[in-house]
Amino acid sequence: xxxxxxxxxxxxxxxxxxxxxxxxxxxxxxxxxxxxxxxxxxxxxxxxxxxxxxxxxxxxxxxxxxxxxxxxxxxxxxxxxxxxxxxxxxxxxxxxxxxxxxxxxxxxxxxxxxxxxxxxxxxxxxxxxxxxxxxxxxxxxxxxxxxxxxxxxxxxxxxxxxxxxxxxxxxxxxxxxxxxxxxxxxxxxxxxxxxxxxxxxxxxxxxxxxxxxxxxxxxxxxxxxxxxxxxxxxxxxxxxxxxxxxxxxxxxxxxxxxxxxxxxxxxxxxxxxxxxxxxxxxxxxxxxxxxxxxxxxxxxxxxxxxxxxxxxxxxxxxxxxxxxxx
Amino acid sequence: xxxxxxxxxxxxxxxxxxxxxxxxxxxxxxxxxxxxxxxxxxxxxxxxxxxxxxxxxxxxxxxxxxxxxxxxxxxxxxxxxxxxxxxxxxxxxxxxxxxxxxxxxxxxxxxxxxxxxxxxxxxxxxxxxxxxxxxxxxxxxxxxxxxxxxxxxxxxxxxxxxxxxxxxxxxxxxxxxxxxxxxxxxxxxxxxxxxxxxxxxxxxxxxxxxxxxxxxxxxxxxxxxxxxxxxxxxxxxxxxxxxxxxxxxxxxxxxxxxxxxxxxxxxxxxxxxxxxxxxxxx
Numbered sequence: 069x070x071x072x073x074x075x076x077x078x079x080x081x082x083x084x085x086x087x088x089x090x091x092x093x094x095x096x097x098x099x100x101x102x103x104x105x106x107x108x109x110x111x112x113x114x115x116x117x118x119x120x121x122x123x124x125x126x127x128x129x130x131x132x133x134x135x136x137x138x139x140x141x142x143x144x145x146x147x148x149x150x151x152x153x154x155x156x157x158x159x160x161x162x163x164x165x166x167x168x169x170x171x172x173x174x175x176x177x178x179x180x181x182x183x184x185x186x187x188x189x190x191x192x193x194x195x196x197x198x199x200x201x202x203x204x205x206x207x208x209x210x211x212x213x214x215x216x217x218x219x220x221x222x223x224x225x226x227x228x229x230x231x232x233x234x235x236x237x238x239x240x241x242x243x244x245x246x247x248x249x250x251x252x253x254x255x256x257x258x259x260x261x262x263x264x265x266x267x268x269x270x271x272x273x274x275x276x277x278x279x280x281x282x283x284x285x286x287x288x289x290x291x292x293x294x295x296x297x298x299x300x301x302x303x304x305x306x307x308x309x310x311x312x313x314x315x316x317x318x319x320x321x322x323x324x325x326x327x328x329x330x331x332x333x334x335x336x337x338x339x340x341x342x343x344x345x346x347x348x349x350x351x352x353x354x355x356x357x358x359x360x361x362x363x364x365x366x367x368x369x370x371x372x373x374x375x376x377x378x379x380x381x382x383x384x385x386x387x388x389x390x391x392x393x394x
Numbered sequence: 395x396x397x398x399x400x401x402x403x404x405x406x407x408x409x410x411x412x413x414x415x416x417x418x419x420x421x422x423x424x425x426x427x428x429x430x431x432x433x434x435x436x437x438x439x440x441x442x443x444x445x446x447x448x449x450x451x452x453x454x455x456x457x458x459x460x461x462x463x464x465x466x467x468x469x470x471x472x473x474x475x476x477x478x479x480x481x482x483x484x485x486x487x488x489x490x491x492x493x494x495x496x497x498x499x500x501x502x503x504x505x506x507x508x509x510x511x512x513x514x515x516x517x518x519x520x521x522x523x524x525x526x527x528x529x530x531x532x533x534x535x536x537x538x539x540x541x542x543x544x545x546x547x548x549x550x551x552x553x554x555x556x557x558x559x560x561x562x563x564x565x566x567x568x569x570x571x572x573x574x575x576x577x578x579x580x581x582x583x584x585x586x587x588x589x590x591x592x593x594x595x596x597x598x599x600x601x602x603x604x605x606x607x608x609x610x611x612x613x614x615x616x617x618x619x620x621x622x623x624x625x626x627x628x629x630x631x632x633x634x635x636x637x638x639x640x641x642x643x644x645x646x647x648x649x650x651x652x653x654x655x656x657x658x659x660x661x662x663x664x665x666x667x668x669x670x671x672x673x674x675x676x
Contacts, residue, residue: 085508096524207406210659214596214652216603219622219644226636237632331515335604339626349516350608353523365520372513 082377089369093362094141098134150363155355160363163348168367171344174260174337175329178267183322185268186275191311193276194283206280209273217332221266221339228262235262238341263340270332271325278321282314316386323379327372410656413649420466428460432616442635449638452621453628462642464616469650472529472602476536477595477654484541485587488548492556493575502545509542518601522610529612536601544590548583555582585661592658599651618643 132140144150150160189209193202229237241256286292287310295305334346341347345364352361420427429448430436437451444450449458491502521535555561556579564574605611606619607626621643625631630639 085511088508210655211652214648214655216600216644216647218604218607219640219647222622222626222631222636222640223644226631226640230632327511327513330513334515334519335607338608349519353519353609358524361520361523365516368513368516373511376511
């Protein structure tokens with residue numbers, strides 16, 4: 069079996085990837101059938117007069133050749149002139165900037181929680197491999213993974229927020245309270261609990277499976293057999309020989325999984341009206357605000373690429389064997 | 395050990411098959427099974443369950459039970475079609491990459507690398523919003539975002555098969571590449587491909603549900619995701635109606651997705667050589 073997480077990507081590859089994403093962002097509205105004005109300006113093109121149409125065309129440089137448009141696009145991208153969102157009547161850059169922290173808070177804390185619990189359960193399952201307790205855990209985890217994330221969120225809202233009234237129904241903080249300091253922190257945490265729980269329940273399975281798989285793989289290695297033959301105590305083998313080495317792939321999967329977690333966050337944020345990037349994409353879809361949608365995607369993609377890059381570098385640092393593979 | 399595994403997995407695979415057959419019957423006989431036309435307003439909006447409406451009615455008075463039954467058509471049809479398209483495409487690329495090697499391989503693998511890094515759901519939202527919301531657009535969008543995993547794993551498997559001694563021997567006695575690909579390599583990779591077809595069907599159910607839930611489904615077709623979309627925007631969670639408006643479609647999605655997965659696990663026992671060696675017992 070090819071061990072996927074050992075595949076390396078060079079810095080150049082990441083730069084190409086970023087360029088591809090940026091170019092797709094440019095090409096999509098211009099490639100698709102229909103008038104690109106709808107995608108770029110969000111105007112109801114049919115209602116515009118001839119003069120207004122031409123005015124818009126030249127404002128978005130659509131009357132120029134494609135390469136010229138591309139250069140203008142790149143320049144605006146780098147100088148952060150991403151235009152205004154017509155549905156929110158604010159610069160797109162400002163809107164996105166306000167949303168990124170909430171998404172990162174939700175996604176990163178979910179990664180920490182689910183990786184911890186996933187790893188603990190994975191170790192337990194691997195140690196009892198093949199017994200019913202292992203299979204039972206596998207089943208529960210696979211079944212949890214079959215639930216649609218948004219549905220899990222809706223049920224948690226109905227039970228814990230509405231029926232039991234333990235947590236707020238939506239949002240990331242109580243609006244207009246003037247809380248600050250610890251009070252503010254408690255308020256934010258209270259709002260974070262349910263979305264975080266949803267996202268964590270959802271992604272725990274991946275960490276569980278990764279941990280279980282790499283442990284089982286390691287326990288068949290020669291050096292473990294040697295350690296057993298030497299008569300080392302079970303505990304030493306478990307923690308010093310197996311766990312240490314299993315941690316390596318685990319940490320990388322952790323970082324590389326951000327794309328998966330952010331995908332989950334997109335719907336979870338929508339359910340809880342949590343003001344992150346995912347919710348923003350939903351609002352943009354509802355308002356047919358294509359530029360806002362596109363730039364939200366761009367930012368999500370760039371965040372994921374950045375974390376993958378970090379994971380790659382970190383892996384090379386943690387595992388000296390990796391360096392030579394390039 | 396292998397026998398033991400299969401014995402433990404067989405009931406699960408059967409459960410999966412039963413789940414899928416139930417949904418298949420629901421989809422085929424929807425007009426017979428559903429008490430009402432799900433597109434007609436047949437009752438007072440927001441009614442609670444009663445003899446006339448088993449699961450009550452939605453915000454505009456459509457029968458939720460009938461919506462649920464008709465929803466199986468879209469979910470099942472879309473899952474099967476998407477799984478075939480995305481696994482077919484991914485497997486083809488994986489085979490080509492693994493078999494041809496060199497330039498072709500590195501280009502294809504770079505592309506799969508790129509696809510695997512991108513966050514799939516935001517990409518799906520972007521594509522679905524721009525392509526429009528027909529049934530086939532959804533199939534296309536979900537296929538575009540999910541072929542890469544299959545391509546990568548099929549390629550890895552092809553490389554392994556190619557390195558086997560007997561392929562080398564066959565080449566030595568003059569077997570051509572097309573013959574090898576058709577008669578041997580494809581056959582050895584086939585179990586893996588069927589396993590991945592089940593896996594992508596299971597994922598397609600969830601992704602379709604998510605897209606419909608985000609308002610990107612086809613408004614003219616009943617889908618479990620779109621039932622939940624209306625439940626969400628009408629705040630069904632704030633009243634008791636979540637019990638009949640939110641729970642049933644969600645369970646349907648989960649069971650259909652799990653049904654494909656359970657059969658997939660069983661197939662994996664054949665597809666994954668590790669399991670044969672008894673290294674992974676479940």
